[in-house]
Each structure stands twice: as structure tokens, then as C-alpha cells.
Amino acid sequence: MKKYGFLIFLIVLVFFLTGWIYSINAHKSSSEPVEQISAKWWGSAHADIQAEAFTHWNDDEPAEVPTYCAMCHSGQGFIDYIGQDGSAAFSVDEPAAIESVISCEVCHNEQAENLNTVSFPSGAEVAFNVNDALCATCHSGTDAGSTVVEASSGFGDDEIVPDGSFITPHYAFASATWLGSEGNAGYEYAQKEYVGRFEHAVGVQTCTQCHDAHSLHMNTTQTGTDLCATCHSNVSDYSDYRDISFSGVDYDNDETVEGLYHEIAGVRETLYQGMQKYATEVLGESIGWLDQYPYLFKDTDSDGIIAEEEAVFSNAYAVYSPRLMRTAFNYQFSLKDPAGYVHNGKYILQLLFDSIEDLATVVDVHYDLSLRP
Numbered sequence: 001m002k003k004y005g006f007l008i009f010l011i012v013l014v015f016f017l018t019g020w021i022y023s024i025n026a027h028k029s030s031s032e033p034v035e036q037i038s039a040k041w042w043g044s045a046h047a048d049i050q051a052e053a054f055t056h057w058n059d060d061e062p063a064e065v066p067t068y069c070a071m072c073h074s075g076q077g078f079i080d081y082i083g084q085d086g087s088a089a090f091s092v093d094e095p096a097a098i099e100s101v102i103s104c105e106v107c108h109n110e111q112a113e114n115l116n117t118v119s120f121p122s123g124a125e126v127a128f129n130v131n132d133a134l135c136a137t138c139h140s141g142t143d144a145g146s147t148v149v150e151a152s153s154g155f156g157d158d159e160i161v162p163d164g165s166f167i168t169p170h171y172a173f174a175s176a177t178w179l180g181s182e183g184n185a186g187y188e189y190a191q192k193e194y195v196g197r198f199e200h201a202v203g204v205q206t207c208t209q210c211h212d213a214h215s216l217h218m219n220t221t222q223t224g225t226d227l228c229a230t231c232h233s234n235v236s237d238y239s240d241y242r243d244i245s246f247s248g249v250d251y252d253n254d255e256t257v258e259g260l261y262h263e264i265a266g267v268r269e270t271l272y273q274g275m276q277k278y279a280t281e282v283l284g285e286s287i288g289w290l291d292q293y294p295y296l297f298k299d300t301d302s303d304g305i306i307a308e309e310e311a312v313f314s315n316a317y318a319v320y321s322p323r324l325m326r327t328a329f330n331y332q333f334s335l336k337d338p339a340g341y342v343h344n345g346k347y348i349l350q351l352l353f354d355s356i357e358d359l360a361t362v363v364d365v366h367y368d369l370s371l372r373p
């Protein structure tokens with residue numbers, strides 16, 4: 001009997017050991033093979049050498065990315081910014097190469113892997129987790145509401161600012177949206193309160209908890225299903241995200257509760273109508289927006305639409321009062337982070353409501369202020 005007992009003990013031990021070794025191996029293979037990471041990266045926007053973001057300066061003389069733009073638009077420029085090239089940290093010290101994409105070594109180097117604070121155009125300095133600080137540095141925008149304050153200070157609300165122009169927050173400024181009032185990126189009205197960073201829910205609180213750092217797409221859960229589906233029951237994949245509603249509030253007051261993305265779009269439409277009325281009635285020059293640089297054009301025939309012949313650079317809108325500058329800034333802010341509804345929808349809505357309220361003091365706009373989140 002004793003002999004058998006020992007044998008059973010040995011068998012159990014062998015089972016235990018193989019189980020242990022197996023589990024270690026399984027753990028190892030859960031960290032991704034480099035080939036897979038590379039394939040993901042190659043398919044991402046960061047690797048797209050033909051993108052406007054990396055080729056915008058190709059026809060310049062000399063063909064280089066100016067220092068002010070280089071931090072975000074040239075991998076080489078980012079390496080200069082963080083000081084990995086031996087230059088001063090937190091400044092780009094020379095123009096950088098064109099067609100220099102966001103390659104592996106841009107994010108994987110000593111300085112990059114220790115980066116943990118990010119400066120925002122508003123002047124805010126915010127602590128970030130090490131991985132997220134990378135994303136947040138480039139996805140922070142170039143101008144904030146404070147730029148509008150500076151450009152329009154000293155003028156009456158409806159006074160025309162000589163050389164006034166359309167100040168925009170730039171593009172894909174996800175980290176600024178996400179931080180809300182902590183990043184102070186929107187044009188925030190003095191008497192109003194704004195939400196801070198969007199804490200969302202456990203497991204979806206940081207850039208890299210949601211975004212795969214290499215493909216840039218959403219991560220999936222351990223079982224391979226959609227990350228958002230765990231909590232948002234109407235979701236099975238990306239195509240459903242814009243239909244997510246949690247609060248169930250009909251923010252745009254059209255008697256249907258839509259996904260937050262669409263509610264924001266509805267409120268933005270009211271703001272747009274307010275801007276058009278204001279431009280025509282108060283500034284005496286009709287205005288229209290088109291998704292084409294410089295975005296705001298003179299609506300010369302006042303039909304409410306920017307036609308092809310009106311959508312030319314020489315027809316850019318030029319009559320800016322402080323009130324138009326700040327409301328147009330917030331309008332553009334709600335558009336140029338197209339994922340604003342996920343990153344911090346309430347902050348976007350607050351800015352839109354306050355801008356509408358601002359215009360409603362001088363022109364007739366119908367909206368329900370009680371719906372402001």
C-alpha cells in the first residue's frame with residue numbers, strides 16, 4: 001500500500017509540475033510576438049507615410065517640418081522634443097524630417113518610456129501614466145479657449161476685431177477632450193462649471209486600456225469579444241458605438257433618445273443655426289461651415305449653404321467679433337475630435353450649450369437650457 005501511495009504522490013506531483021510549466025508558457029505567449037505587433041503597426045495611421053500629416057510640407061522650400069509642427073508631425077521631431085537625441089527635453093530645437101512616421105523607436109526609447117507629464121495649449125501641465133503620456137502629448141491640440149481670450153481681449157463682444165481670424169483647436173486632440181476642465185481646452189465661460197476628466201468605468205479609463213498602442217483600434221476582451229459590449233448591451237462592434245446612450249437624456253430636444261454621438265450632433269446643429277443668424281443679423285456678413293480648410297466661408301448669396309464657388313480660400317470668412325470667435329471655436333472643438341462623444345461627451349455638450357446661450361443673448365435661438373449636463 002505504501003508503495004502505491006508514493007506512486008500516486010509522484011503522479012500528482014508530475015501533474016502539478018506540468019500544469020505549472022504549461023501555465024508559465026501560456027502567460028509568456030499572452031505577451032504578443034513582435035511580428036504580430038509589427039503587422040498591426042504597419043496597418044495603422046502612425047505608419048502611413050503618404051498621409052497628409054507626414055507629407056504636408058513636402059513642397060516647401062526647404063522641405064522640412066517647421067519646429068512648431070514637428071513634435072507631432074515627424075517621428076524625428078518627437079525624439080527631439082523628448083530629448084532622446086541629446087538636445088534639450090520638452091522643446092523641439094530644429095526643423096525635422098518630412099515623411100518621418102511614428103515608428104517603433106519614437107515610442108520605445110529611454111526618454112519616451114519615462115515620459116509622465118504632458119503640457120497642453122492652455123498651459124495646463126497634467127500627470128499621465130507612462131504609456132498614455134505618449135499618446136496624450138501628440139493628441140493634445142495646438143490652441144485652446146485661452147488663445148481666443150488673448151486674441152479678443154479689449155474688444156466688446158460684438159465689436160469687429162481687426163485681423164480677427166478663425167482660431168481652431170487643431171485635430172484629433174483626444175487627450176484635451178478627455179481631460180475636460182483639467183485640460184481647459186475649450187472656450188470655457190467664466191460663470192459656468194465644467195466636468196473634469198471622463199472617469200468612465202473600470203478598464204476603460206486610459207488611452208491604452210481602450211486603444212491598442214500599435215493598431216490604434218479598440219482592444220478586445222480576453223475572450224476576444226468587443227470591449228464595449230461588456231457594459232453597453234446594444235453593442236456588438238465598432239459600428240454600434242455611436243448609438244451608445246447611457247444617460248437616456250434627449251439633449252437635442254427632438255423627442256428621441258439617440259446615441260450620445262447623435263445627441264451632440266443635434267445640439268451642434270442648433271449652435272450652427274445660431275452662428276449663421278448672428279453673422280447675418282449682427283455682423284452683416286453671412287457665414288457657412290464646410291469640412292475643408294479654413295472651414296468658415298462667406299455665404300455670399302446667403303442661401304445657408306457653402307457652394308463649390310464659395311468654398312475657396314480667398315472667400316474665407318473674415319468678420320470676427322469676440323462672440324463669433326469663441327462660439328466658432330467651441331463648434332469646431334466639438335467636430336475635430338470625432339470621438340469626443342466617447343472621450344468626454346458631457347464636456348463637449350457643456351461647451352455647446354454655453355455657446356448657444358451666449359448667442360441667444362443677441363439673436364433668436366430656440367433651445368432648452370435645462371438639458372445642459
Ligand code: HEC
Binds near residue numbers: 068172
Ligand atoms: C500637438 C500636436 C500637433 C502639433 C503641434 C501640430 N499638429 Fe497638425 N495634427 C496633429 C494630429 C494628431 C493630426 C492628425 C489628425 C488626423 O489625421 O486624424 C494633425 C493633422 C494635421 C493636418 C491634416 C489635417 C487633415 O485634415 O488631414 C495638417 C495639415 C496639420 N496637422 C498641420 C499642422 C501644422 C501646419 C502645424 C504647425 C503649424 C501642426 N499641424 C502642428 C497634431 C499636431
Ligand code: HEC
Binds near residue numbers: 030031034038132213
Ligand atoms: C505610438 C507609440 C508606439 C509605437 C509607434 C510602437 N509602440 Fe510598442 N508599445 C507602445 C506602448 C504604449 C506599449 C505598452 C502597451 C500596453 O501596456 O498596453 C507598447 C508595447 C510594446 C511591446 C510589449 C508588448 C507586450 O505584450 O508586453 C513590444 C514588444 C512593442 N511594443 C514593440 C513595438 C514594435 C516592434 C513597434 C514598431 C513596429 C512598436 N512597438 C511601435 C507604444 C508604441
Ligand code: HEC
Binds near residue numbers: 075078102131139217
Ligand atoms: C509623435 C506623435 C504621436 C504619438 C506619440 C501618438 N500619435 Fe497618434 N497620431 C499622430 C498623428 C500625426 C496621426 C495622424 C496620422 C495619419 O493621418 O496617418 C495620428 C493618428 C492616430 C489615430 C488615428 C486617427 C485617425 O484619424 O484615424 C489614433 C486612433 C491615434 N493616433 C491614437 C494614438 C494613441 C492611442 C497613441 C499612444 C499609444 C498615439 N496615437 C501616439 C501622432 C501621434
Ligand code: HEC
Binds near residue numbers: 136242
Ligand atoms: C473608452 C475608451 C477610450 C478611451 C479611454 C480613449 N479612447 Fe480614443 N477613441 C475611442 C473610440 C471608440 C474611438 C473611435 C470613435 C468613433 O470613431 O466613433 C476613439 C478615437 C480616437 C482617435 C481618433 C479620432 C479621429 O480623429 O478619428 C484618437 C486620436 C484617439 N481616440 C486618441 C485617444 C487618446 C490620446 C486617449 C487618451 C487620452 C484616448 N483616445 C482615450 C475610445 C477611447
Ligand code: HEC
Binds near residue numbers: 210260261345
Ligand atoms: C466596465 C463597463 C464599461 C465599459 C467596458 C465601457 N463603458 Fe461606456 N459607459 C459605462 C458607464 C458606467 C457609463 C456612464 C458613465 C458616466 O456617465 O459617468 C458609460 C458611458 C459611455 C458613454 C456616454 C453615454 C451617455 O449617454 O452619456 C459612451 C459614448 C460610452 N460609454 C462608450 C463606450 C465605448 C465606445 C466603450 C468601449 C471602448 C465603452 N463605453 C466601454 C460603462 C462602460
Ligand SMILES: [Ca+2]
Binds near residue numbers: 088089093
Ligand atoms: Ca529637444
Ligand SMILES: [Ca+2]
Binds near residue numbers: 250254263
Ligand atoms: Ca435626441
Ligand SMILES: [Ca+2]
Binds near residue numbers: 252266
Ligand atoms: Ca437628433
Ligand SMILES: [Ca+2]
Binds near residue numbers: 300305306307
Ligand atoms: Ca451660399
